[in-house]
Amino acid sequence: MSRKVRARHRRRKVASAVGVPLALVVGGAFGYGYGSGEEASAAVPGWATAVADGFASVNALGQNGTYGGRDGKTVTVRTLAELERYATASEPYVIVVAGAIAVNPVGKGIKVASDKTIVGAGTSGHIVGGGFFLGQGVHNVIIRNLTIRDAYQGTWNDKEHDFDAIQMDGAHHVWIDHNDLRHMADGLIDSRKDTTYLTVSWNRLSQENKAFGIGWTTNTTADITIHHNWIRETEQRNPSADNVAHAHLYNNYLEDEANTAIKASYGNYARGNTNMVLENSYFQGVNNPVTRDSSATVVQRGSVFSGTGGRNESGGDGARWDPKSYYPYTPDKTADVPALLKSGAGPRSSIGATSTTAAAKATTLTVAQDGSGQYRTVQAAVNAVPVNNPSRVVISVKPGTYREVVKIPANKPHVTIQGAGASRKDTVIVYGNAAGMTKPDGSGTYGTPGSATLSVLSDDSQIRNLTVTNDFDEAAHQDIANQAVALLTQADRIVIDGAIVNGDQDTLELETAAKDRPGRVYIANSYITGNVDFIFGRATAVVDKSVITLKKRWNGTSAGYVTAPSTPAGRKGILINRSAVNGDVANGSHYLGRNWHPGGDTTVDPQATVRETTLSGAIKATPWTDMGGFSWKDDRFAEYRNTGAGAGAASSERPQLSDAQAAGQEVADWLGDWTPSAS
Template sequence: MTTPRARVPARARHRRSRTALATGIPLAVVAAGVLGYGTFYGGQQQASAATAPAWATAAADGFASVNALGQNGTYGGRDGQTVTVRTQADLEKYATASEPYVIVVAGTITMSPVGKEIKVQSDKTIVGSGTSGHIVGGGFFVGQGVHNVILRNLTIRDAYQGVWNDKEHDYDAVQMDGAHHVWIDHNDLRHMADGLIDSRKDTTYLTVSWNKLSQDNKAFGIGWTENTTADITIHHNWIRETEQRNPSTDNVAHAHLYNNYLEDEPGTTITSSYGNYARGATSMLLENSWFQGVNNPVIRDTTATLRQRGNVFSGTSGRNESGGSGTAWDPRTYYPYTADPAANVPSLVKSGAGPRSSIGTTATPLTAAATTLTVAKDGTGQYKTVQAAVNAVPANNAARVVIAVKPGTYRETVKVPANKPHVTIQGTGAGRKDTVIVYNNASGTQKPDGSGTYGTGGSATVAVEADDFQARNLTIGNDFDEAAHQDIAQQAVALRTAADKVFLDSVIVEGDQDTLLLDTASKDKLGRVYMTNSYVIGNVDFIFGRATAIIDRSVITLKKRWNGTSAGYVTAPSTAAGRRGILIANSTVTGDVSDRSFYLGRPWHAGGDATLDPQTTVRNTTLSAAIRTAPWTDMSGFSWKDDRFAEYRNTGAGSGSASGDRPQLTDAQAADQEVADWLAGWTPSAS
């Protein structure tokens, strides 16, 4: 997509007239509770409020929590039944009903006609099931007098009609006209034809929190009347690669904006016109937010009142304004809140905004309560090594076993065998780097018993062969010294998975060549891996294997070789035909290496197997200048062009337009290559 650079007008405008509306139309993961379903009703699963999980009974914070206009806070459809929908017809049926409902969107719903906005009625919660709830090509309309509505954990995307500043198609993700008590939370809103969020016609008691707003000309517009009655809270949102209305607040009585992260990435065709804008008679309090590279980060009309405190401006330019004659006000007069320090905002918001795997899902209880085993190298736990704790897990265990590993460096190899499912290895330190499991075997390392070398798979520091494995809040590394051992095979795996439903959350996987081996138990078996909020570090084929693997919202760090040179390959998939391979989504590829020195991938036909169909898709990801302009290459006599390698809407200095050497997915193809498609009905959640 090529778009013109924006210019800042002396007074940017966002009012517009319409002849008609489209019709028919703190970082904490909310733990999923156990939902005991009752009978089936209308083909949909039902549950009473008494058995509902925490996310189904959650209530809004901010102004949406205030008792006013006959409505006591915003809690959506928690007093009604819970229904699961997978079609547009069912979504419309329950969203437009007069009764309260919690409506779980479990899959991708493509709207017809394009641009349709479903008219949501009062007392509704519409929530995505984990990361699988997608609304494509349309959105929601919350009309006059409609109240007590929650739109949560959804991805609403791709109504874009090919015109950047589109004046013809009024296709918003969420539009509100005269509504009150609405909570928009943990959504991913992007690439629509008009605005992502429009709060119009005195919509009030609105909270917008923990959302990602991106890839759109207009992010979030508020106003469209001369009245000054609206009260709005906007916090912990990640607004990136949007040109205007970030947000623009027109005639808002109390606009409380805090802990938002506004980001304009350098080197892209999208350039911000302005950041936060207080218009008309707005009274805005703007605090503890971070502005990165934004032009005109804070602007106000002379008639508006705008007070700033604790904000950070990095690489910004142009207008940065505050002041006004209006009366100062304190949000705590209306509701309690605690603002995070501005220095923490980028990491908090980037890791916490958008859909969460634990919202909108139900936990299936195992046959027994979870067990926790503690590991501490100083002897203060039950075990001194991680492997000793794994050995203590009963064979064919039916319940979750959490191996809680205290901070420290554990120099050992760990294997979780196939007959020990439901194991979690979790560091108990304050961060990923506090608990480290590391060893230094390589493919060419001789085994102690003299039976030969380990081989690539056998070199792994941690090997996972059991289904439903989880790892979180720790580092897994292989520190094999390549420079000292140039005489043997260099592949040195940090983590090998050969199982299904492997969930890697908030981990670092670090090595050089062949760092992360994502495999399956056998060629004919499915092996799904979901990695999020994590780091992978390496240089040659360092994300590889035949698993159906997603690396989502993570950082891939490129390393120089042992001799200081820059050259490498990020992925080497060996996907079986008919399966999905490696998906890198919503992430960042970076590192202290030379420009144009790394390929995104090459096809690994393991053992020369010509029946394999390797796949890597890299989408919605920021690529540094280290990525080659022709980012794919051949391997061992097999051409990458005969396999499945593609990109979609990547950004950054290493991104590029479509060519014969750089395939790009069409919008239609991309709609079939989302995270939910890779998960194939599995919703990863902490347990």
């Protein structure tokens, strides 16, 4: 098919708005600045007036470039209600997201009206379990510096849940920049129904079946710029551009990591009548890196293909076009792209920052094995935190495997240990102690809590975006007690978010500082593996929107227990909520839990509730059992509306909550007056 494409825009000589240069202008040190939903009266920081480049900068359709809510007030939000209030308002706003906002119901697309900038406050702005929706005619919108994540519903190629990070249906003049988008249910970005004048830049897209889809009509009208994005561990739509009049892709880094379960089907795909210019991008290990339909046109120049195979295509009958006839740009050298994007894509601490409220500032300490950080070990960074620190200290740990034991002492609250990689798999803290091992100084054995790879003993501390593992070799040491803890919490108001916690027996120990002290733990969007009593202790703990993976024993057999609560009487125990329990083990081999009375303590009243969770066939038809001579029926064990092959109807062996009872056993009932956040 032959066709002619004619420029439909005026060429812009200068990409600026009210004296603001095209180059990004960012603010000063991190700090929230304003109270929840409070409108700012201080001077607007530089990042709030930044304008888009690429096609989003072109004057068309009555809109002169893309500058978002620059002409409106700046507000800071920390709740879903506040975010929706300002995002849907008719007047312009710069909306700063300070903290993690959970979307309810899961998968909801927060509607965004025209003339808005939605920006994360440094690296703290997270949208969890949902995303944004821009409808027909919505224009002049900037979405920047946010982490949008974890609406995943347990099905990789999910056909049932249209849960995207950002979906646009007929919008125009949109800039999506410096975000971290991952682990949603359907896709990360959908540009649909002739959405045009769109620029997508400096984002990280990962952990998804579908990365970025464009099209969904037979019209060939959309103009889109896609540059400096790191797209990794995604299977398809990387992106796929269907019937795009002008698709300009440059300086993107597409990476398919070796030896993982995720294998890219293709890289950049020009579909239908798309006319694509592709330049100076870097393709690493990607199958079919560049694919085009016979009706599409692809002009390639300057890209690098390393370890790729399959289709790598260019050509077509469409009219050649020059992106510089629409907007100015200067591509980076292709060889520099991987390092440039690994260090520069995703949220920046300087974007979304305000200069007021010094008390709210977070101190960041960096850890890197290669010496490029302030410290080479995680424990060294913990040691550097001052005693009784009054505000949050973030220990940012660069990708790598750190073989060490780490302990946050009780007198150092407000500590966050956070992996700095794009994936929770990139940063690993691992050690291999077990309860029965003798301490190096000969003073006795470690005991169960003492075996932990990572111990969190301070209130208001957090573990984010990393892996914690205890790799004790149980098969080689059957002569000693085999309890081997990966992660121990022994404090109140602890957040574990976006983590992997790996072990076998006693993987995750959730305790309190003392039997009469509270200890609330909120675990979300995480993976927990083990086989025997591997979520246990006396803390009040919520495991929310997570995956619990059952493992075989050291000798290859399948048998075990998910939970072993030792809850004090009158308190909440372990709640597993909206999660999945599965694993490569035999059907009917694992209990959901058993009642732990430490040392025969008759005063405890163990509690575990599993609700609205998918249970695989590995769970026994009678999922609760006795421990230490105590009947589980004398303690508190129940289910509510679970699904899957391992779920079952109510019986004397399988208590089920009534709707009225379930209303009193929700996440808020467990956490009380505490609302977990990133701050």
